[in-house]
Amino acid sequence: MAIKHFLQFSDFTRSEFEYVMQRARIIKQRFKAYQTYHPLVDRTLVMVFEKNSTRTRLSFEAGMHQLGGAAIYLNTRDSQLGRGEPVEDAGQVMSRMCDIIMIRTFEQEMIEKFAANSRVPVINGLTNQHHPCQILADVFTYIEHRGSIEGKKVAWIGDANNMLYSWLQAAQVFGFHLHVSTPKGYEMDMSLVGTDTAHYTLFDNPSDACAGVDLVNTDVWTSMGYEAENEARLKAFDGWIVDEAKMARANPDALFMHCLPAHRGEEVSAGVIDGPQSVVWDEAENRLHVQKALLEYLVVGKIEG
Numbered sequence: 001m002a003i004k005h006f007l008q009f010s011d012f013t014r015s016e017f018e019y020v021m022q023r024a025r026i027i028k029q030r031f032k033a034y035q036t037y038h039p040l041v042d043r044t045l046v047m048v049f050e051k052n053s054t055r056t057r058l059s060f061e062a063g064m065h066q067l068g069g070a071a072i073y074l075n076t077r078d079s080q081l082g083r084g085e086p087v088e089d090a091g092q093v094m095s096r097m098c099d100i101i102m103i104r105t106f107e108q109e110m111i112e113k114f115a116a117n118s119r120v121p122v123i124n125g126l127t128n129q130h131h132p133c134q135i136l137a138d139v140f141t142y143i144e145h146r147g148s149i150e151g152k153k154v155a156w157i158g159d160a161n162n163m164l165y166s167w168l169q170a171a172q173v174f175g176f177h178l179h180v181s182t183p184k185g186y187e188m189d190m191s192l193v194g195t196d197t198a199h200y201t202l203f204d205n206p207s208d209a210c211a212g213v214d215l216v217n218t219d220v221w222t223s224m225g226y227e228a229e230n231e232a233r234l235k236a237f238d239g240w241i242v243d244e245a246k247m248a249r250a251n252p253d254a255l256f257m258h259c260l261p262a263h264r265g266e267e268v269s270a271g272v273i274d275g276p277q278s279v280v281w282d283e284a285e286n287r288l289h290v291q292k293a294l295l296e297y298l299v300v301g302k303i304e305g
Contacts, residue, residue, distance in 0.1 A: 004298055005115045007124045009132040009169035021140050023293035038068025039296055044098040045069060050076045050105040051224050056125045059287040060102050067292055091117030100299050106225055121298040128162055128225060129192055134259045135166040137286040141279055142215055145255060153213040155179040157206045157242050158267055160188040163219050163259060171199035181209035183236045210246045217257045218242045218267045243269040247277060255279050
């Protein structure tokens, strides 16, 4: 059987996502009811980190333990990868000693090379280009609160980063429309977007991008790896804060999301992220539940019934 990886959002079909989210609902219900569920007994997840993490590490490590398996943390600074071992060699070795691997790194090319040499499924825990696990949790959270996301409008306000590129892929998979507003000089890399422009519209004015949408989404202005640009970004992104005025232009029942950590007063106002339309804490918690379903699917396949 061919190995299934989850390296970017477009790696799964809509039917696969619907199955994983159905399983996430069941697994979440069992977790809330304190029901033991151990489909991954004697299975091991290796987690490779080149970037710092809170939610990614906690959700994957706790999730694997809750499914009855074991999770091993590796930091590239403490492993041979940090001393120049070829990624291809690391993929060959690590995949012979575990059942599934999650990698959080900088370049997408690194994780693609690793997966090409892996005997087990590989999950993208974040790269500079894609953040598929976060968007899986975000779509799941929207559906929990508002039902189907198909045909809805989602605003992206801020940096053209890994979150945006995964949102663009999700729009194609689930059939919703993305309103994108990025400051000049921080526009999308069209080589990562593709030729399908039917699922997004570009807006120069971030307030206009929020008009009539069902979900407003943003992220920090300076992502990991771009800290040297922080001062320039603070100036360039002036006006791109998601505040009460922008949320007022969205639909009355619109939700607000942020992948966290957040900088109140920069990309989002305290009144929005701590306000009644914000679902950021549900969104963060759901990383645990959707990733447990993802681990289950990639390791043991579909579970009938």
